[in-house]
Amino acid sequence: xxxxxxxxxxxxxxxxxxIGRLNILGFWIFLGAEIALFSTLFATYMVLTHRIADGPAxxxxxxxxxxxxxxxxxxxxxxxxxxAVHEMRRHNVKGLITWMVVTLxxxxxxxxxxIQEFLHFIHEGANIGTSAAWSGFFILVxxxxxxxxxxxxxxxxxLIQVAKRGLTPATSAKVFxxxxxxxxxxxxxxxxxxxxxxxxxVMHHG
Amino acid sequence: MAxxxxxxxxxxxxxxxxxxxxxSIVLTLFALWIALGTxxxxxxxxxxxxxxxxxxxxxxxxxxxxxxxxxxxxxxxxRVQIGNILFAAFxxxxxxxxxxxxxAAGHAKHDKHNHAPKTENHENHGSxxxxxxxxxxxxxxxx
Numbered sequence: 439x440x441x442x443x444x445x446x447x448x449x450x451x452x453x454x455x456x457i458g459r460l461n462i463l464g465f466w467i468f469l470g471a472e473i474a475l476f477s478t479l480f481a482t483y484m485v486l487t488h489r490i491a492d493g494p495a496x497x498x499x500x501x502x503x504x505x506x507x508x509x510x511x512x513x514x515x516x517x518x519x520x521x522a523v524h525e526m527r528r529h530n531v532k533g534l535i536t537w538m539v540v541t542l543x544x545x546x547x548x549x550x551x552x553i554q555e556f557l558h559f560i561h562e563g564a565n566i567g568t569s570a571a572w573s574g575f576f577i578l579v580x581x582x583x584x585x586x587x588x589x590x591x592x593x594x595x596x597l598i599q600v601a602k603r604g605l606t607p608a609t610s611a612k613v614f615x616x617x618x619x620x621x622x623x624x625x626x627x628x629x630x631x632x633x634x635x636x637x638x639x640v641m642h643h644g
Numbered sequence: 645m646a647x648x649x650x651x652x653x654x655x656x657x658x659x660x661x662x663x664x665x666x667x668s669i670v671l672t673l674f675a676l677w678i679a680l681g682t683x684x685x686x687x688x689x690x691x692x693x694x695x696x697x698x699x700x701x702x703x704x705x706x707x708x709x710x711x712x713x714x715x716x717x718x719x720x721x722x723r724v725q726i727g728n729i730l731f732a733a734f735x736x737x738x739x740x741x742x743x744x745x746x747x748a749a750g751h752a753k754h755d756k757h758n759h760a761p762k763t764e765n766h767e768n769h770g771s772x773x774x775x776x777x778x779x780x781x782x783x784x785x786x787x
Contacts, residue, residue, distance in 0.1 A: 463725065466711075466725045467728055470728045470729060470732035473736050477737075479738075480736075484743070485748075506676070510669070510672075513669060517664070524658045524661060547680070616711055625704050627670075628704075629699070629701070631675075632693050632694060640661060640680070640686065
């Protein structure tokens with residue numbers, strides 16, 4: 439395997455094994471596919487956004503406060519996730535785990551407020567079956583939320599592995615890949631923030 | 645971008661991350677203000693907030709995800725990563741703008757000829773099953 443390779447002492451652990459390098463590159467390609475997946479959901483949502491049938495308009499129910507709370511929780515979690523990788527590259531396992539746990543906490547907070555918001559919408563008479571527009575909304579935002587949920591489980595598993603096995607080329611590549619996934623979710627949220635919430639509120643208010 | 649291997653930079657204070665974080669917060673609040681706090685026209689609002697969104701996505705990729713970083717001495721991996729993400733972004737833009745454009749243009753045309761005799765055929769078709777609430781099922785559009 440990677441025994442014969444020589445490394446610059448500065449090379450991060452996750453890039454030291456062939457498998458680690460290929461997995462990271464492969465994950466970038468997977469993220470390209472995820473971009474395509476989300477783009478179809480965005481396209482569906484944006485095409486259907488005015489088809490509200492007898493239900494409420496989208497912008498009518500969006501609230502700035504809830505939106506900002508969710509956005510800042512996710513933005514900050516992306517930042518702390520970056521700090522975790524930064525600590526990993528200094529071979530600081532404790533720092534890595536600490537920042538990742540903070541990231542998970544912020545992710546859970548995001549999910550809590552997102553679910554609260556969904557329940558609020560349903561209470562106001564907008565569920566997934568209310569209209570084409572609301573179907574598009576719940577599928578798009580819900581798919582993102584499902585990704586966050588999956589990410590929380592995934593990061594937790596990887597952290598358990600790091601705690602058990604320490605930082606090796608294998609575990610650090612896994613941490614790095616989960617960090618790419620987490621940042622990617624923030625990127626998707628930026629577009630949900632803009633295309634769904636801001637546009638919805640602008641269209642509704644004038 | 646030079647031939648930067650994934651090294652150095654990662655000792656000391658994480659300035660890159662902090663700058664990325666502050667900028668993303670500033671861009672988020674600025675986009676919100678543009679959208680809800682100004683009297684700009686809808687077109688301008690959309691151009692600006694989507695411009696900010698792409699800028700912020702680029703920030704994440706560069707500051708947090710290290711997209712330009714290379715795992716080997718050659719800069720092949722960063723080129724593959726960047727090329728792949730740019731291609732995915734291109735596909736995404738084509739899918740979204742293409743869908744919106746095709747559907748919007750189709751409806752505009754439909755609306756225009758809505759009252760012309762040629763569409764009579766269409767309406768008959770629609771009312772066939774629906775009775776009084778014709779149109780709503782088949783076209784789903786009242787714009």
